[in-house]
Amino acid sequence: MTMSQPECVNSIAGQRGLPQWAWARLLSFFCVALLGVFCLTPALAGSxxxxxxxxxxxxxxxxxxxxxxxxxxxxxxxxxxxxxxxxxxxxxxxxxxxxxxxxxxxxxxxxxxxxxxxxxxxxxxxxxxxxxxxxxxxxxxxxxxxxxxxxxxxxxxxxxxxxxxxxxxxxxxxxxxxxxxxxxxxxxxxxxxxxxxxxxxxxxxxxxxxxxxxxxxxxxxxxxxxxxxxxxxxxxxxxxxxKPQTAPIKDGAVLIDGSVHEATFLIAHTPQETSRVSVTPPDGTAVNRAAAERMKNYSWFSSPSFDLVTVTDPKGGKWKIEPHGKDADSRVMLITDMTLELEDFAATSRGDEQTSLLAALKSKGTTVDAPEILGVLTMEATLTARTRTVIPLIDDGKHNDGPANNGLFGGAYRTPSAEGTYDLEIIARTPTLERRIVRSVRVSQPWFRFQLEREAIAPGEELPLKATVDREKITAGLMPEFIASVRQPDGQLSEIPLAQALDNLYSASFDSTKTSGAYRATITGSVKLADGKVLRDTIGPLEFMVRAAVGPVAVPVVTPPPTPAPTPVPAVTPAPAHHETPEPTPTPEVVKVVEKVGTPMWVWISILVACLTIIGLLVYLVTHRSGSARVAAPSMEALRERASQIRQEDYDTTEALPAA
Missing domain, CATH: 3.40.50.410 (von Willebrand factor, type A domain)
Incomplete structure (x- = not known):
């Protein structure tokens, strides 16, 4: 029996194309991919x-x-x-x-x-x-x-x-x-x-x-x-x-904004205060451990000295923790799109030197520079040594912060003279958002420095390695020994002893440079002191490249510890006094302003590519399905004629059957 035109059309479409469920899944995949582009953000927490x-x-x-x-x-x-x-x-x-x-x-x-x-x-x-x-x-x-x-x-x-x-x-x-x-x-x-x-x-x-x-x-x-x-x-x-993003705590209160996806409250307390531990969201309803067990977005762990409370999608506003007698030991750690970051931060430096500091508030990795936000954003840093030094950070173009009102807040401080590790706390505040980060400042006074003359050389070229001894620490007459270790691109490790060139200078040449790629060098120095003790230290690594095309200018490279002294920074001047206006404008909500102006260009490019991909898929789908159905659709008259033929064929078949 011959196949009707509608059956033929459906059969050809089934042979030449994918089934409808497959197209639906494929289209769903691209839609999810597009949604992922909109949600793409840099890693919110380190790994x-x-x-x-x-x-x-x-x-x-x-x-x-x-x-x-x-x-x-x-x-x-x-x-x-x-x-x-x-x-x-x-x-x-x-x-x-x-x-x-x-x-x-x-x-x-x-x-x-x-x-x-x-x-x-x-x-x-x-x-x-x-x-x-x-x-x-x-x-x-x-x-x-x-x-x-x-x-x-x-x-x-x-x-x-x-x-x-x-x-x-x-x-x-x-x-x-x-x-x-x-x-x-x-x-x-x-x-x-x-x-x-x-x-x-x-x-x-x-x-x-x-x-x-x-x-x-x-x-x-x-x-x-x-x-x-x-x-x-x-x-x-x-x-x-x-290096988590945190929110500052003051008298048990902490400000959570709308960009926070998760907040972890670490509440320090004494064993006697365990039963009093609670967190109170902006609506004023205190939540203790028993109540949190009935709430899907709370996770709670208790111990005699601290409770750890994690809240997903916390409500924006002022939260409170109890007890709050140990605010200095408590923390509120955030997973958020709005982060406080330091730019070009030198963690290691020499003692008693002027050091610049640069900070920025960022939305998904992009510096926030919207005037509505900069007008209400303040930043300051506090260095804790023997005394606490407060460092104002200002975005006015006068504090090593580049052009004024670019979202970079600059300042300067003098490092402690004594060797050691010191805490540097940076806090950013607006009326609707607060961030806090803590970094370490290491003051180091090494007795020698390691130096490479160039950061790039040609294959087969020798590279001088130099160690300079601080004779104020290691007096003349004491004879240090230095051994440099250089790791080649293939992982092979070479050790090169340095020979004395001058009273305080030791050097050697590294010549195993036939392979192009990145090389990493460290140096170990040891010296026997007058009291018989052996002083031994290793510093590095310094990295240099071996590549075919090298510029003619040699570039000296010295990496910490210690960090080379930065350019002196002018003394910090106080921020201009704020004059009240008769009718102050409402404070903008940081997250909403950033949503309007802070989307990075790479996100828009990714969205455009995804949209073009989906449009192309839809065009292909439409043309494919229409191409499959190019056989002319039968008219109603043709369908009636075909139905009559089928009834006649059935009648003829019945007449031809033998009697039972």
Whole structure:
């Protein structure tokens, strides 16, 4: 039997094109992709791979008798999210793995890690810091991708301890281990871009060693000797590693704006105040732990010294926390599109030098410069050393901030003269939005400096490596030794000793430059002092390129520590006085103004590309389906004639059948 024209049309369409459900799914995919373009933002929280090393030596029975480091480790893990991979290990004579490197977002994996963290011991015989650091590096190099931030956090109450005091080999072995930590091992940390953070938890800990190796990698050393300080130390290091956006707290009140997707309230309290802990949103209804358990957007964890309350999509307005007697120890961490950022911040500098500071409020990575916002936006920084120094930040074109009213707020401060690590707090405020960030300022006075003469050379060309000794620290007559380590693009490591060229200058030439690419160099210096002690430090890395086409001008490069002194900044002048007008205009809401003027160009380009893609798909779909149906549609007369033919064919078939 022949096929009718409508059947033929449907059949051809089915053979030549996709079914309707497939087209619907494909179109849905592109619509979702377009929606994703609208929602694209830079990463709102950092990601890292971290190995947490906890001292399990027997001395911890005395310095931490109640296991406060277990609670501190728990706080650290609970502050982490799915972007943070953490491994926990205890160390003493050997390294004892407690958990593998795995994401620490809420769920069964983190719950298991928290359980294992409670199994930290205090029964080890020795303290092998070198072995612990080597083990942590091996984990990160084996398990982390090259572009992942790699971190080691080591907490100890002691110093390198490898043998019994009566063992004649004790002194020699421990000195050799310390030299290895300060030299080859630290050089590997620098070459591999691993940041080291340390906690020296007792007066007996080797603070000199722990702080010098942490600072050399761009990390930080925190110091304390009381159990109730441990959680504060871990919290401060988490802030330094993660660099979260926070909101300032004053008298228990905190301002949350409409750009905040998630707020985590860390409420510090005494054990007696646990039952009083609550958060109060702008509507005035206090929420305690019992009430939060019935609310989908609340997550609550309690401990004797802190509560951790996470609220998704929090309402904009003034929130309050109770109790608020420990505002300095409490935090409100935010996941938000509106961030406070520092520009070209030098974390390491020499002492007693003028340093510029530049900050900006950004929306999805773009500096906010809308006049409506700049008119009500204020910023200031506070440097805490022996005294607190307040640094006004002003956007007027007179404070190293570029043109006036460009959204960059500048100021200057003088670094402390004493070596050490100091906290720098920056706060931005408008009537509807507040942000706070904390950064560390490291003051370093190294006894030598490492220098490359050029930042780029041609293949096969030699590159001079130079170390300059500070003779105010290392007097004439003392003979330092320097060894440079250079990692080539293929991963091969070359070691080059430097020879004395002048009284305070040591140099060598690196000639293994046949392969084009990026090279990284570190240098280890050691000198035996008059009292017999050996001073050993490693600094770097400095990076240089080997490429075929190199400009004729040599560019000197010196990288910290320490940072070269910046151009002197004029003294900070006070901001112009604000004169009230008879009829003040309403304060603009930052988020709404930014939504109108702050969309980056790359977002618009992405939207345009997505729209063109969808339009092209629809055009193709229409032309394809219309092409499939180009067979002329039958008229009503033709359909009636065909129906009559079918009835006649059926009648003829019936007549031809034999009788039953």
């Amino acid at each position: 890292f791979d971290l190995v947490l090393l906890i001292d399990e030596s027997g001395s911890m029975m005395t310095t931490d008798p109640h296991g406060a480091r277990k609670d501190a480790a728990e706080l650290f893990l609970r502050l982490c999210n799915a972007k943070h991979r953490v491994e926990i290990a205890g160390f003493a004579t050997d390294v004892r793995l407690l958990t593998n490197l795995q994401p620490m977002g809420p769920g069964a994996t983190r719950d298991a890690a928290l359980k294992e963290a409670k199994q930290i011991l205090s029964s080890g015989q020795r303290t092998d810091i070198e072995k612990a650091l080597r083990s942590a590096r091996d984990v990160l190099m084996r398990s982390s991708s090259p572009d992942t931030t790699k971190v080691v956090l080591l907490m100890t109450d002691g110093e390198v301890d490898l043998k019994e005091k009566s063992d004649p080999q004790k002194k020699g072995l421990e000195e050799k281990s310390i030299e290895a930590i300060r030299g080859p091992l630290l050089s590997k940390y620098l070459q591999d871009n691993i940041k080291l953070y340390t906690i020296a938890f007792s007066p007996e800990s080797d603070f000199n060693l722990l702080s010098s190796i942490a600072n050399a990698t761009g990390g930080m050393c925190a110091r304390g000797d009381k159990e109730d300080e441990l959680q504060k130390l871990f919290l401060r290091l988490f802030e330094e590693i993660e």
